[in-house]
Amino acid sequence: MSATNENNLQIKLQSLIETIDVANVLTEPITNSIENLLRISAAAMNSEEASVLIRDGDQGDLRFLSAIGKVAGKILNLKVPAGKGIAGFVLSSGQPMAVANVGDESFFYDEVDKSTGYSTQTILATPLRYNDEIIGVLEYVNRIGDPPFEPFTPAEMDSAALFAEAISTLVHAYGSTKLFQELDNKIIKNKNETDYTEVRRWLETLRDSAEHREMMDLAILLREVSSRGDGERQLCRELLESILRFSDTKTETSLLSF
Amino acid sequence: MTDVIVSESNSGSSNLFQIDDNWKKLTGKGVSVAIIDSGIDVEHPDLHGKIKESVEAQRENKRIVFEPSETGDSAGHGTACAGIIAKIAPDAQLHSVKVLGAGGIGDGQTFLAGLEYSIKKRYRVINLSLGTTKPQFFAPLHDLLDRAYQAGCIVVAAANNLPQPSFPSVFSSSLISVIKSAETDPYNFGFHYGEIIELTAPGVNVRTPWLGKGYRNLTGNSFACPHIAGIIALLLEAYPDLTPFQVKSALYAIAKENQENPARQTNI
Structure with a gap:
């Protein structure tokens, strides 16, 4: 697919999403x-x-x-x-x-x-x-x-x-859905300047388990780093792979735990 | 010296305490009662001249401090609770500790600060017609309640009526927790040993003072709690040296007597 076609498809998709009553x-x-x-x-x-x-x-x-x-x-x-x-x-x-x-x-x-x-x-x-x-x-x-x-x-x-x-x-489901809906709207309208503070605030309200919260927080962090650019994405991947390699050498318990 | 008599029982079923009914004729004179709530409308005819002190929570840097309050009651709830106490113990010294609707803050931290303030002031009775279900407050509240117990402050808390447990009302050892009943006579309260919430007191359609010098008929555990706070104020006037443990035992004995001898019921 040529770059122009890809752009056209993106514009069409964007206008289609906008015509749906996303509210x-x-x-x-x-x-x-x-x-x-x-x-x-x-x-x-x-x-x-x-x-x-x-x-x-x-x-x-x-x-x-x-x-x-x-x-x-x-x-x-x-x-x-x-x-x-x-x-x-x-x-x-x-x-x-x-x-x-x-x-x-x-x-x-x-x-x-x-x-x-x-x-x-x-x-x-x-x-x-x-x-x-x-x-x-x-x-x-x-x-x-x-x-x-x-x-x-x-x-x-x-x-x-x-x-x-x-x-x-x-009511809780309504609150979460509305937040994601609003974020989605922002991403569609202004895809380069996503504000993650709202997501973080929402995550703080999640109290399912500390581990779950940490995982979600990590996922958000990854997304944020990835959005900064190719260089950041590459560096992040290399860092994470290094951690995995290091961890693989330890069979019993993680040496990273202290 | 105290008039509370501990009697040995061979049958194992009689009262641990024998208290004559003289305390019912008292007015709570000299007994301090803190109402940690939404403030109190000091101008209400039922409460005029009965509020010794009104303070409210203020945030000072990261600390919560209590300053004299002139903002009255922001919701009506504190006025209602104070009115119930004043009806039973008209000469008790009421202290309003405003933690709800105070300076735009009303979180669990403020509630805890209000309780700590009241313990430091060593108010004899502390009325808590509110609570929290947030687990992060479990430990600090437990600690504060133990401090209250050791300081001789008698904390009375309302249960929350909801499927989840609320703190501090589920702490059974260090405080007195109350749930509403349809009973109308404040002296005819019940004690249910073994239940998480041990005491029952009038809390259905209770006529109480409200904002704007008015009155409301209210239902909720919030309004059962001050009935017991008022009763305790009377007991403490009669027996000023009672410890929290003894107060609870006295309430148990009186409730048992009420149950066994309903003719003793009194209307005020």
Whole structure:
């Protein structure tokens, strides 16, 4: 294949990828699954509205990722500032909480209700955890039927914790997929200046095992070195092969361990 | 001298402690109680004049220090916990140690620093209606709890209600851990020896003070925990020399008595 043909193919491929709705193609199945779980769990909880809020940035802000109910469309992507509202507290304290009479008093973080025209009266909020990290909040609001609404019970609080466990796995998958999607976009748009800091930050959040994390970190390092140029790639390969040769001479245990 | 009587039992089933009910008439006077939480709204009518000190975590270079706080409560949770304690022990000296929503920080490190600060100050009762599931905090928290035990500070922690264990509520020896029950009488708490979380206290639809001088009906282990903190403040006023171990034994004895003789229940 000539160099011109190769270039043309690359340009065609690039424009093809750009025409696909890359913003949603990877994450949509995950958000659909979260929504389905919300629907099933809300029915089991006899709750009218349910939503998932996820961390938005590093400062404890939250954003509605998924919602079901009358105002679901209006609620998506609304933000809750750090520490505000019941969700904000649950995120920072890690303690689930149910409030029976939210609307009775003057003080309530009602910006979400103001934006949607909805009236929150009773609420149950429980943290979403993944690998010991709190990654968001699961909320159930009001009951099916007409007010006044019965408060959420301790048994429902326990059920919500189980639903939260299932949903948090999906929320984590959503976060990882979104990161790779964004990185992919950056690579397509600007393939010579890939920023690896985000990947590193993501790796830091992985807590599966220290060994796994180190392997992934090494892989990223290799990729970064390789991207610097042919000389770096060649040097890296020679160094690694030297280490292998050295290690092969030691049959029992690695002399590199100390 | 203490009025707590240790009785020898031949049957093996009677109380280890016999405590008269006089402590129930007390108010927690002179007993310091730290509330490590989101701060306290000192202007709330239920709490006015009851908060002896309010401090909040600040990051100073890489250290976390505690400075006097005027930012009140950022979430309502600390106010709710303080209100529950003040209802049971109205004359206890409440100390607000703000670690959540303080100066934009609220991580596990801040929580640990708040606990360390309270132990150094030797507050007699420390209310922890929060916890962490991060394993990296297991060892430092365990160490701090041992220090609290040795310093005579009685730490009361809320369980987290979730499938994962949370720290420090699962440390059974060095602190008192609490889970909610539908009981409404704060004196009628339960003790379940052998369970990871030993104590049960009212935590369902508890009417508590909230921000904006309001009230809320709240459900959660967070609100069971301060009930026990309040009860301990009363016990410590009656028996100031009780050690953490003795306090736990006293709670066990009272709970056993509650169970065997429900007529003793009292409403406040």
